[in-house]
Amino acid sequence: MIVDLRRPRMLSVGSFEVGIVDSGEDHEDQAPILLLPGTGGSTKRHYGFVHPMLSLRRRVVGVDFGPAPSPDGAMSLDDLRDQALAVAEDVLPGRRFLICGYSLGAEVAALVAAERPDLVEGLVLVGGWLRSDAHQRLRNSVWRTLRREDSAALRDYMTFCAFSSAYLAARAPEELERLPERFVLGDLIDQHMRLTPTIDLTEVVEKVVAPTLVVGCSLDQMVPPRATKQLFGAIADARYAEVASGHAIHTERPAEMLRLVEQFASEPTGTPAGSILRGITA
């Protein structure tokens, strides 16, 4: 049996066009999951493995954030929150749901959870951070300089930042060559990259009451586990898991990411707040 992925469609939210990828069977007793991708990404790119596998057992809705209509258009975290909530309202009216955000999507997810405790049953933050700090801003500024200069090094720089050294070192030459080509450069990522250095969730996440799973990537050079762990400290009902992966966990360790999301989704309060979850020792 092949999963019936309902036809992806678009939704207008203010001046944004948002993509919706809705799949999996809905069960009354099981909260659906909303998936929010990261910087410049999409459901397919950031949940390419997790999304279809998750939807074998439950309803899963991917939100593909749209770019602001004008290339210089500023974008705020609130814009992204609005898009996520609009999709939820459209696809899952009146339903409570779990929300899983990756990278920038984690920032959005945390904001949604903080503001809409009535809707959010559980929160998963993968590769997220509490507030953009000097390290984050430095990387961001290098990226924007390379982008402005249309540098030939930009894609390599993104590859260098996204993947762990272990992952890169283990790739075959053909595979290595293809990695930099994966990044989509355009308005969406430009707008996201302007937004990220300004993020500060310090006060926002104090309002998060939903049970939360924070997932750090131990080999992440973009959002180091140090930054992700701050969310673990800041959110009252949080538990923490770490995966030996670079920021591109969706590519390096997607099955492990699936395990964490699925396990948490099946019982968000299965472990007490403050727990550090043990991974599989193969």
Add this chain to the structure above:
Amino acid sequence: MGIVDDDRDHPTEVDVIIVGAGFAGLGMAIRLARSGEHSFLVLERGADVGGTWRDNTYPGVACDVPSHLYSFSFLPNARWSRVFSPGGEIQEYLRRAAEDEGILPNVRLNADMLAGTWDAVGQRWTVTTSGGVYTGRYLVLAAGHLADEKLAQIPGMDSFSGELFHSARWNHDVSLEGKRVGVVGSGASAIQIVPAVAHQVRELVVFQRSAPWVVPRMDGAYTEAEKRLFERAPETIQDLRNDIFWTFEQQYAARRKIEPFFSAIRKFATRHLHDQVPEGELRRRLTPDYDLGCKRMLISSDYYPALQQPHVTLEASPLAKIDGTTAVSAAGNSFELDVLVFATGFEAAEPPFAHHVTGKDGRSLAAHWAAGMHALNSTAVPGFPNMFVLNGPNTGVGHTSTLFLIETQVEFVLSAMAHARAGDIGTVEATSVAEAGYQQEVRDRSAGTVWVDGGCKNWYVDPRSGDLTVIWPDFAYVFRDRNGSFDPDGYELVRGEVSA
């Protein structure tokens, strides 16, 4: 201090009897010993420990899961010679493990279990072997599922005037030098044998029932520097294991026929075939007609090249009959042969040991499994108290190391025993209801996978029920999360005297 066997009238009494000294039996024994339990015996019908790796000594034998994952997590080996180490090295590893962990005094070799019977009065298992009689509170069956070779009965087999043997019983007295050799089968063993013997034989014929899916084998020798690093910083071994494990886990998506993963692996294998075999008749014969994964996906970088040597023939038809020195395929082609190697696999779905084990209602395990193997947590069988089966029903994996599941079961058994000890429980028995529920769960998990829906006839599905009984049809991590430790729910626990 070893256990001293008594005579036949006075069976040797221990807490735990383990049948089989392969990876599963030895793993169980080592973990028991390490947990402080020394009242156990390992009964092994063979003349050595090692199981699969004692029996399979054919040319080219090696594991097809990287050695650093295909070894015990609790006994890492910094010295594996290659990514895919040769069988002899794996056998050496197992023998050394048994020795170093001090369990050899607890192993009884040449002890073939002839009968294992539950004694309801004494609440013990009595195991009669060719070597002695033993009793234990617990019986752990670790007799393997690829332990008994399947030697298909071919008409005229007795008339064969050359040498004939199964790949798991390789006759090393027979030289293949300059001989005309037939290999029956094109599965995991054949694909290793063919390239390994092709250079020494005069003629080689491979009888293929169905073409296997093959992907490149990324082998390589570890350098001294790498081995020393593993030794000096053992955490690098665990990192590597985790890495291989999680990478392999992704393959489950393809086994579940999820796109784009399902097409991607098929494309990868097809490209390997096309890279190595030019367009034409041979490529056509080597193109599988079923979904990748329905039968074990094989890895080899030298099988296709070996088949293209002028003295090697791929007969795309099973061996149908033998007449003197002539082997005839179902397609009607005859070959004059001096040696016939049956690389025809094992009795996996109907394990012979099940005929020798009798539960509390006097029924054999084979009778209980008349419509196919099944067990709660893939380990415990209703009607068979205090008995656990390792590497039995729904524990095989096509995409990762079987040992990951075996180790999970070993820990399950240990935690069940600990639970019993803590609660003064005499017998632990799966309930039929829970077992049926688990069977249904496995059925649900298997739906839509290549094993049941892949357009091939494989040995994972029991022909009597149509159920998938050999394979665990989900991620390996799900097996661990589901079956990693004993949960009394679904078990009937009866208080009893806890002896010893």
